[in-house]
Amino acid sequence: MFAEMAGYFQNNMDDFLRAIATHAAISALALFLAAAIGIPAGILCVRHRGVQRWVVPLFQALRILPSLAVLFLLIPVLGTGLLPALVALVLLAVPSILLNTVAGLLQTPEFMLETAAACGMTRGQIWRSVWLPMALPMILTGIKNAVTEIIASATLAAKIGAGGLGEIIFTGLGLYRFDLLLAGGLTVALLSLLAAGSVSLLGRLLMRYKYV
Amino acid sequence: MKITKKMTTLLLAAAMACSLTACGSGKDTIRVGSKDFTESLIVAEIYALALEDAGYDVERKLDIAGSVVHTAIVNDEIDLYPEYTGTGLLSVLKMDLITDPEEVYRVVKEEYEKQFSLTWLESSKANDGQGLVIRTQLADELGIYTISDLQAHADQIRFASQGEFDQRDDGIPGLEKVYGEFNFASSKVYDSGLKYQLLQNDEADVTPAYTTDGPLADTEQFTLLTDDKQMWPPYYLAPVVRDDVLAEHGDIADILNKVSAALDTETLTSLNAQVDVEKREYEEVAAEFWESIR
Secondary structure, three states, X not given: OHHHHHHHHHHHHHHHHHHHHHHHHHHHHHHHHHHHHHHHHHHHHHHOHHHHHHHHHHHHHHHHOOHHHHHHHHHHHHOOOHHHHHHHHHHHHHHHHHHHHXXXXXXXXXXXXXXXXXXXXXXXXXXXXXXXXXXXXXXXXXXXXXXXXXXXXXXXXXXXOOOOOHHHHHHHHHHOOHHHHHHHHHHHXXXXXXXXXXXXXXXXXXXXXXXX | OHHXXXXXXXHHHHHHXXXXXXXXXXXXXXXXXXXXXXXXXXXXXXHHHHHHHOOOEEEEEEEEOOOOHHHHHHOOOOOEEEEEHHHHHHHHOOOOOOOOHHHHHHHHHHHHHHHHOEEEOOOOEOEOOEEEEEEHHHHHHHOOOEHHHHHHOHHHOEEEEOOHHHXXXXXXXXXXXXXXXXXXXXXXXEOHHHHHHHHHOOOOOEEEEEOOOHHXXXXXXXXXXXXXXXXOOOOEEEEEEEHHHHHXXXXXXXXXXXXXXXXXXXXXXXXXXXXXXXXXXXXXXXXXXXXXXX
16 A cells, blocks of 8 residues: 555656645635635624624525535536636635634623723724734634635545646545545645644734733 | 366256246246446347347346446346446456457457356447547547547647546556557546536547447537547447356347347447437337337
């Protein structure tokens, strides 16, 4: 088995590295877009409760659709390749970021906001210095969930020609070759752990005050 | 070793004699088997209809997993089923690759008789082998009709693979050994269910396929490339029948040979298309075809 794996790496190192790079790039892009949609949408939801009433259920409903189904449903509209893969991954990741942002903001104790206002902070200052920092741990948890989901699901992108480590896994499935399955699967797992670890590290850096 | 083999044969013969004399019933019932995909279902159904027309009772034991259908016929659970010469050679007999169709048929016929007491009846002209499909529009534009043409124009081709095709010995590595290197302009992995859609939507130019895939019936859109250096083994379809059944009902050979004579690659592709593309029932398609050749 390990000899086979070594053989695979020897012959296909270029393909393997390219697959990792594609996988990481798709995942990073999807995470960025999901955060760019999820966090502002979460803030909007807290500011305007009317928005929350339809935005939250909408994304929760979209999340129920399996990513694989989304991929294939999008083909007639967006074709194949990177774009539909990104859309499916963003749809998958937005809910956990959005819901965690909303929860983080809502659980900030009312008295802290009142105290801040009493101290003469403007609305903007309250957001920047009280609300968002208080919600940050929850938002980061959301991002951490999102990134692991994205990296795991990005394997499906290989089904529609977007590349990534899924190519190696599906090839292994087709050929019944465990060396390929392991090479692809373990790398996805490793990538997931690495990404989740990085988000945790980012949290520690951003919230240094907690660890003095 | 020899003694045990003889003993088993004797026991088997005794058991068979018992079942024949004791049960008696089902003497004129032929059990027709098939594998678990459209083409095998259609052809087995045509066999069944042909036998019924000749007065036999037919028990349909269709939809058997491809990996166990051979065991089923050896174990006397079915009497006959449609098999591919290449599958017999490479998967069942596990022999070395031969690419000459007649030689393959001769070898499997001989070995099946020797090893399993099974008879390959006459082969049809329908070959369901590995192939490469190109968008017809591009084929006409660049003049690509054979795999050699494809190799020469590879740098203008977007290849849609299913991943395994790039690694399998009878995929790209095998092709490169016979035809030379393929420097495709791009090569991406897709789910195999998407291959015809990709070509239709102009998102890829060439994809691996099986030579009787239903969509290939639409030659305005898809062109099957000729394997001009014969790198792939032939997969011609023919009925495999138990010897004891043939010995008792000699006319089965004539009945099924008539069906095989009417089947060629184009006919089979169009039958597949009626089921897989037009979504008709395979029984209906088989019945219609049998009507047209009986």
